Structure formats: C-alpha cells, structure tokens
Amino acid sequence: MKQDKAEILEQLELIFQDTFTEINHTFSIDMARDDIEEWDSLSHIRLLTAIEAGFGVQFDLDEITNMNNVATIVDLLSEKLQ
Amino acid sequence: MSWKNIGAFQVDQATSCQFAQASGDFNPLHVDPILARRYQYGSTVIHGVCGILKALDILLMNLDRPVSLTAIKAHFTRPILHGDHVEVFSYQSTWHDQKLRLSVHGRRAQDITLVLTENGKGPEITKNAPISASKPQPVVLGFEDALGMESTFDLVWNPELMQILFPHAKQFLPDYQAAVLLGLTRIVGMKCPGLHSVFAGLNVHFVQNPSVSDVKMHFNVTKNDSRFSMITLGVTHNTANGEITALFRPKPVSQEKYIELQAIVPKNQFANQKALIIGGSRGIGEVTAKLIAAGGGHPVITYYRGKDDADRIVSDIRSHGGKCDAVSYDVLSPSKTVNMDCSADERVTHIYYFASPLIEKGEHLVWDDAVFQKFCNYYLSGFGQLIENFLSDSLYAKQKMTVFVPSTIFLDQPQKEFNEYIAAKAAVEALIRQLTVKLPNWKFMIPRLPRMLTDQTSGVNIDSSQKTAEVMLDALTSLDNPSD
DSSP states (O other): OOOOHHHHHHHHHHHHHHHOGGGTTTOOTTOBGGGOTTOOHHHHHHHHHHHHHHHTOOOOHHHHHHOOBHHHHHHHHHHHTO | OOOEEEEEEOOOHHHHHHHHHHHSOOOHHHHOHHHHTTSTTSSOBOOHHHHHHHHHHHHHHHHOSOOEEEEEEEEEOSOOBTTOOEEEEEEESSSSEEEEEEEETTEEEEEEEEEEEOOOOOSOOOOBOOOOSSOOOOOBOOHHHHTTOEEEEEOOBOHHHHHHHOHHHHHHSOHHHHHHHHHHHHIIIIISSBTTEEEEEEEEEEOSSOSOOOSEEEEEEEEEETTTTEEEEEEEETTEEEEEEEEEOOOOOOOOOHHHHHTTSOTTTTTTOEEEEETOSSHHHHHHHHHHHHTTOEEEEEESSOHHHHHHHHHHHHHTTOOOEEEEOOTTSOOSOHHHHTOTTSOOOEEEEOOOOOOOOOSSSSOOHHHHHHHHIIIIIIHHHHHHHHHTSHHHHHSOEEEEOOEEGGGTSOOSSOHHHHHHHHHHHHHHHHHHHHOTTEEEEOOEEOOBSSTTTOBTTBOOOBOHHHHHHHHHHTSOOTTO
C-alpha cells in the first residue's frame, strides 16, 4: 500500500514507542541510534522485526546494517511501499 | 490510566539455581557464573520466565484471588542481572486486560501482556520432576541444526519449589499454566536453541477449564531468520498453544591455538621473558601468553575464576613443548604477593596487566560513578597493589622490569558512550607517567590498543574487530627485553 513519508513517520513513531522506554516525547525524523541508549543490538532486531510486521515489508542485510536513524528507515520504507 | 508501581523483587544466584530445578532450565547463562562470565552479559542473568512469574506473583498477591490466564505475551528486552532491583509496573485497562512492565534502573526489561479470567485452579498436576540429580546439560546447536527441529518432552512440576519461589502464583494460578510457562524456558535454554540461546519473547493462549492436564509438551521450529539468527517455535500442550522466539547467542570467542601462533612468532623472540600475565586465562591475556611461549618465553598466567580456562591454555602450550604455568590471583583482593607464587628459580622480567571487568556503558547520560569506580578498582587499585607487592621485594625494586598495561584507542577517537571506561583508562595513563618517574629502572608500556575480538567485544551478529594475535604480536615485538 502506498504511503507518504508523513504517514510512515506517524506509524513508525508508534513502533518506536512500543520498542523503547525513553522515546515518548522526543521522537523525530532526526533521531538516530546514538540518541537512544536502549537501541542496542537486541532491541535493533526487535525494532526491525516490528517494522517489517507493521509495514508488511522485508529488509535485506545491507539495508539492516544501514538502518541506524529514523530518516533512513523512512526513506527505505517509502521506496518499498511505492 | 497510567503505569502504577505494584511492587519490586530481586533474584539472586541461589534463587536462579532453585528456578532451574523447578523448570529444568539449567542453561549456564543462569546458573554457572564461571561460564557465564564469557557470555555477552559478563555474568549470569535471571531466567526471563522467572521474571514473568515473579511479576505474576506480585500481581496475584495484590489481586488476592484465583485467576486463570487466557493469554500471555511477553517481550524480553533487556537481561536482568542477579541482584538487580526490579520494579514491577501495572497498566490495567479492564480487569481482564493487564499489562506488566519490569524495569531496572528505569529501563524496560520485560513487557508482559495478560488476558485474565476468573476461572479456578483447574486440574492439578501430579508432582513430576524428571530431572536427574546431576545438573543436566543443554544441547549445543548451530543455527542450521535447528531448522525443522521438533520434539516432545515431559514438563517439570515441583509444587514445593513453586511454593518457595512464587507463593502467590502457586496459590492463585492454575498449576498447569505455571508448568507450561516453565516448559517454555526449558525448551529455549536446554533444547532449542539450547546452550547458545537468548529467549526473546513468547505468545501463548490457554484452553479454559481443561479436564485434565498432560505432562507432555511439544515444540517445533516454524520459522527461521538467518539475518538475526532468530527462530520461531510453535509450542503445544493439551491446555495451551502458541509460539516463542529465540536468538542464537554468539559463542564465547575462541582465540587461536598455540600451534597456530607458533607459526607466526620467531623462535626466540621472547626467550628472555619470565612474564607474569595478570588476567591471562582468556582474551588478550591468553593470546599474549601463547605468543610469549611461542617465542621461547615463560608466561605465568593468573586467573580469578577461570581455572579450567587457564589449565586448558597451560596444557595447550606444554603439549607443544612450550613453557607455561597458571596461578590463582584476585586483583581486587591481592592478599598475597603473586610474584612469590611463580618465582622458583626465575625472576619475573615482565608484567602484563590485562585484568578487566565487563566493559559496559554507564546507566546515565553523562556519568555513572558506580561504573567508573568499578573500572578504577581493576585498572588503578588492583594494578597499584600489584606493583606495590613487587616493590616490597627489594630486589625487584632495583632490577629492570618491563610493565605492559593496555590503554584504549578510544582516547584518540572519542566515543559517544563509554565515558567512564575511557576516563579510567586516561587515569591509568596518568598513573603510569608518575611511575615512570618514580621507578627509573622499570620500563612502562601503555599502548592505546584498538578494539579486538574477545569475549568483551563479541555481540549478536557483530564481528568487526581486529585479530587479537596480530595486534598483540606487533605490540610485544616493540618491547625492549630488559634482560638484554
């Protein structure tokens, strides 16, 4: 289903809130892995599997390696949902 | 509605051993502090299902009436270490729908979603504890081995232990539901993935009002995801069905064997070294010992808890004609002068100091005093005491000695995290500069080493570190031999 970036960001925020404790009032397109202490290797897996389930997409290994900030995730999702 | 704190708990090592008896999950990650120090958390952690049952115990103490689970879903987001103060929060939308959150130092460790009914206790399970007296060992599977795997096994049920561990859950929750939850941890920790596992989450639905509860539980691997080394398992019992997700944990890092290092070290490169290697039973210390022995030197490695690891290294080196000894030494309680333990007919010429706690981030954004103190205890207090022990021997105070202490490349390449670790290493560098002035006969080396592949740097699907042996051989060959 085609979604614009604003819609993707909105849905993504819910997934981030479900994954991380400290996200509630700080989520933005500028957020990166370094901004969230809880964003370690285990929560990265949980975040990506939740995004895949939520958006009905699948990422390859190269994409997963680069998905370290919200803007990249939004761009990737936008491409996949075209 | 908002989250409400409903209680707290702590689980110690002894309790985890009781939980292992109650569940049949004896994975060393939970019950063997010596093996677990080589896993990614650096110590034992509590069973995830133990956390769930502790939280349910607190919830049921507050509810004070029998309930039955219709469904339970849980995510294990962070490990809970033994002794951690775990706060339990509840978010209740209706009586039947509850969410529990376990939090350690303000960080989410588990999220549990419950659907409850007011059904009674249901059918009892006859005591069933098919666990042998000796500690059962988990299976050792690789990711590929698990594909398509399935098995049926008998649930463990020990009402006396359940009464001790979770009295309110024992009183108010149907026995078979607790037994099924215990079965889930046994699947992951002992059967699939087994030894190298991390329990990630569960989602189970219960049949209401079953007339009888079987002890048989079945599981089969239904999905696998090689990108994350993750598998999904279907689980069925006559009272429940659902799925669990588990990850394959990286195995402890194995350094190169002695015979492999012999091939890269010139034969007598380190022939004049009687080297005391503090923290030599694994990681950089292990590699250093093998390199020195391969170069004709005589390493004496110290261990604190890893006697088996140290003995394995000594055996590896000696079996190929090298010299090596091992002695016990605790840098945090240096009650004896370790140099006396290994002197015999040779004097120590080199000291290598690799003792380290788990290199972890602080809990706070900028500074965590407790974490900094932990690093200082190892890198400064422990090191300082060792040097004082040597200096108390007047001969050592006068002779030449080379002391090698690793620093970190992070001092040249500031990181966004690990403030306390980096600050402690900077303090070590300052101390070494002082000692260089104070002890003119002694030579101190404190190279800023890069990140290398050791237990400290192994992570889930992370392998970007440099080869330890290559880096250390470069560092060792740059040392002058004090006996020359």
